[in-house]
Amino acid sequence: MTSLFTTASESDGEVLVETTPNDRHFDYCLEPYEPRRSPRGGLRSESLLWQSFRVAGAEPRVAESVRALQHACGRDATVWGVKYDGSQLFWELYFYDPQKRDAAVTATRVGETVAPFYRIDATVRESVPYFMFSYDLRVDTAARGRVDGLNLYLAEPRGHAGRSYTVQGERMELENHYVFLPPKTDVHEVVARIRSSTFVDFDRVSLAELLRPQLFSCRRVCVARKRTCDALYFSGIDVDQWLWFLRAYEYPRDFVSFAERCRGRFEHLRFDVGIDYRSGPDGRLARPKTSFYGTV
């Protein structure tokens, strides 16, 4: 398999997309970062997306739709999230255009780009001041020929915060509210926001089960309130923290072994990870979903 823009090699079905001197490095907010090491000889983060498709057994046309988006939106300009609910992998693609200057990344135009593969079942009024939108992919999305809606993200007027709405057909619902904070300098606010929860029984759950020490050393945390759970995101972590995350949250063995084997070739990257959580019926912490991110 060869990407439209980069050199890819294939070995035992693994798609390894080599870095190029023209690569840009963005976090999951599409904010640029300096690579941690020289990227020379490394792998682009999109390699992880292709590998996750392979491990999950996604239809080839799912990957083809992503390559079409890479071609339409520009290399490195689309954020992907690999999600895991403990039994299966699925994905979310995020399209940023804060100034709404790029005609290629409106919800309408993206819908047109992927139309040969599937239909996104959402009607978006382009006058809504969204700076980003996203939609989910499943292993069988192309076979179904349909994505059940998308998410619109609007920035809060103050601070580094936002909220999202799900759009299904013409129906729109508040889905999520989130705020970004530097974890260490703003630790009191971070802790206060985590503890201000309707979903977690802090008589039974320790703060350390949520704010994991292995991830605390990161560039930013994001505290999110969702409809049925809370979530914490840790951004800018290094490859070893990311590997810890994959093992701790028990990602599929084939994927983890791929990541471990290629560790050195991902060392230049920073990673972003997320953990949804709530107390389960027995009072213990449940994690309905975890995720990690890169760009393609």
Add this chain to the structure above:
Amino acid sequence: METTRGAFHPTRFRDLAVTVDFHCNSACRFCIVQEGMNRYRGVPLERFRATAAENRVSRKYERVLFTGGEVTLEKSLFDFVRVARESESFAHVRVQTNGRRLADAAYARALREAGVDELFVSVHGADARTHDGITQRPGSFDELVRGLDNARALGFTLLSNTVITALNVQELAAIMELAAAHGVTSAELWGYLPMADHAEANALLAPVSEVAPALLAALDRADALGVAALVKYVPHCLLGTRAALVDNAQPDVIIVESFWDAFPKFSCLFEAVCEHSDSCLGLSHAYIDRFGWEETRLRPEPRVTPWKERDAPAEQATVDDGDPARDRHGVWGRLLAGVEDAEARLAGVQVSRTQVRYGFELGAGARLDVVLEARDPAKQALARTRSFNLFYAGLEGDPSREQVRGLLERVVAAVQRGDDGTLFLDGRKGLLPLVDERPRRAPRPPR
């Protein structure tokens, strides 16, 4: 991931720890080199001989500490001691030991006569029941006590080391009494560092609610007995008025690099807001996983000085005149003042614990990096100054030979001029490559 290695800068540069080999006649339940025992290899004698000779010139280290393993089991220890003394470059030669072989008075005398003047002895219980329970070797306590008495009679300076675990936390004060009674004049009390994330290792962790009062009582007892005590790997704020006794500095260590990969990671919830976080490690991740962040027990002192991320990855800064980024690297930027010319522009400086990397743009898309690392005669270098090895890397484009040579000559001259011995880089990383591990033995078949 955040590591302990990056937590303190500089390390205790006046001390050099040299690992002689990795065998032991005890099996301490908390051992921090357990994974490497019988597998790591010690420093080759010739490698140490070169270090000692280098130290004779640089006078970087005042003391050498031989450690391992239980180094008194190694015949080669005497070779190392002899090299240390013959080099005349160390004021003190210290041996870290469990003290058991010192019970043999002739052996203790031989060490003294070879030139060892300080012994750093492990005392993990106030009685045989606790001590032998930790070492898992019956009789080791009695040997230790006899060894301390022999050593005191021979005039060694005696220091003790106690690792605080759930097994001995209630007898720390009694351990101070025992140590003082047998000639110990300095005592180090170390918080337990689980080196492996499994239940047996984590069970040795004692909660800070037990450690803090026991430790304070031990420090009071040490004071009363005239024993100089210091504490490692315990949060600064737990010790109240005795917090100044926390000293997490470590000597430079020559050990296989993989040791540091396995070394515990630490964090503190209050790292960025506590005034003491530059000298306090906080809590190990294993501790936090078991007992939580202790956010209600830790008492951060409000920070008034600017905070900088511990073990921050290499920083990237553009170094333009008037750019405040230049100030972020202070002395490192100034070290190369004046080397730029019309064809060579210093575009950025990356500073990490082990390396400073100066990125030069040479016009027409050409560039190269000039790299400083800690001085090490065993490594190839373009030039060596008092404190640094200097080389170049990452040459891109097609600059002329004269252009590159001219730039490098100016850089070498500038570093030689500016390297007055006050700038350090950590040279530990890579001193021994991973291939210096012994191959793992295949597991034995079940009997």
